[in-house]
Amino acid sequence: MIFLTRRATFSASHYYWNPSWTEEKNHQVFGRCANRNGHGHNYTLEVTVAGDVDPVTGFVVDLKWLREVIEREVLASWDHRNLNLDVPEFVATESAATIPTTENLAIAAWKRLEPAITAVGGAQLSRIRVYETPEIFAEYKGEA
Amino acid sequence: MRASFGRRYSISASHRLHTEALSVEENCVTYGKCNNPNGHGHNYVVEVLVGGEVNPESGMVVDMVALDEAVRTKVIGRFDHTNLNLDPVFQDRVPTTENLCRAVFLLLRNALPAGELEHVRVEETENNFFEYYGEL
Numbered sequence: 470m471i472f473l474t475r476r477a478t479f480s481a482s483h484y485y486w487n488p489s490w491t492e493e494k495n496h497q498v499f500g501r502c503a504n505r506n507g508h509g510h511n512y513t514l515e516v517t518v519a520g521d522v523d524p525v526t527g528f529v530v531d532l533k534w535l536r537e538v539i540e541r542e543v544l545a546s547w548d549h550r551n552l553n554l555d556v557p558e559f560v561a562t563e564s565a566a567t568i569p570t571t572e573n574l575a576i577a578a579w580k581r582l583e584p585a586i587t588a589v590g591g592a593q594l595s596r597i598r599v600y601e602t603p604e605i606f607a608e609y610k611g612e613a
Numbered sequence: 614m615r616a617s618f619g620r621r622y623s624i625s626a627s628h629r630l631h632t633e634a635l636s637v638e639e640n641c642v643t644y645g646k647c648n649n650p651n652g653h654g655h656n657y658v659v660e661v662l663v664g665g666e667v668n669p670e671s672g673m674v675v676d677m678v679a680l681d682e683a684v685r686t687k688v689i690g691r692f693d694h695t696n697l698n699l700d701p702v703f704q705d706r707v708p709t710t711e712n713l714c715r716a717v718f719l720l721l722r723n724a725l726p727a728g729e730l731e732h733v734r735v736e737e738t739e740n741n742f743f744e745y746y747g748e749l
Contacts, residue, residue, distance in 0.1 A: 487670055498671055500678065568672035572616045576667070604621040605677070608662070612615040 472595055473529045474517040477539045479548035482509035483569040488561050507551065513600040514543065514578060520592030530592045542581040571607035575599045579609050617664040617731055618674040622684055627654035628697040628708040652696065658736040659688065659717055665728030679726035687720045710735050714743040
């Protein structure tokens with residue numbers, strides 16, 4: 470089995486706010502990330518797929534196809550957007566929110582990509598890494 | 614839902630690779646220019662990966678500020694701008710990056726504010742790095 474990784478970048482804004490907490494607690498837990506006017510990052514998304522090398526093509530998957538899947542399933546919805554307002558996974562209700570932390574972005578990217586990659590057969594999604602900055606990242610391997 | 618949070622830190626330190634278990638010539642052959650008697654230094658990158666449940670209220674595996682404080686107290690404050698050969702942890706072993714990686718893992722393993730330490734990766738230069746996952 471070979472593990473193949475494709476990187477992509479996207480730029481987005483966000484802020485961290487739990488609507489079921491007081492303003493004071495939000496600022497205490499999230500610090501500068503709780504600024505209600507938001508802030509932004511240049512994110513790097515790493516998508517790792519695992520599979521056997523096709524004896525004819527020498528590919529695990531076609532990288533061009535993988536780029537198109539990432540573009541269609543993730544970047545088209547996330548790039549140059551406000552994650553809290555434009556991305557359904559992270560739009561808060563009055564009492565609850567999935568906060569667009571790096572951890573939750575990794576999980577959300579997995580949920581968007583896994584069905585499309587599995588549907589084609591041949592390779593499985595193995596790992597998602599999302600870098601918020603070069604020094605901060607989260608990863609998700611599909612665990613419950 | 615279980616995920617992992619990773620963070621990268623830097624440490625600048627000097628070291629000399631040398632062991633009393635080998636002769637002068639053997640040290641020179643084994644460690645090459647890393648055996649230079651007066652030592653040399655690196656800008657190390659220390660990557661820490663913490664795994665755990667994503668807290669449903671905060672969306673976080675571990676609070677980054679608390680993690681930074683733990684790493685600063687246990688690792689950065691100890692090794693940054695020091696001579697690794699003089700640290701107690703290297704009195705019985707050579708300060709190779711393998712041993713530094715393991716030392717960082719053992720210092721942090723029980724010091725995290727939340728989650729479990731999944732791996733420590735230490736990059737000595739852009740072209741070489743070492744990872745430790747605990748005893749597998």
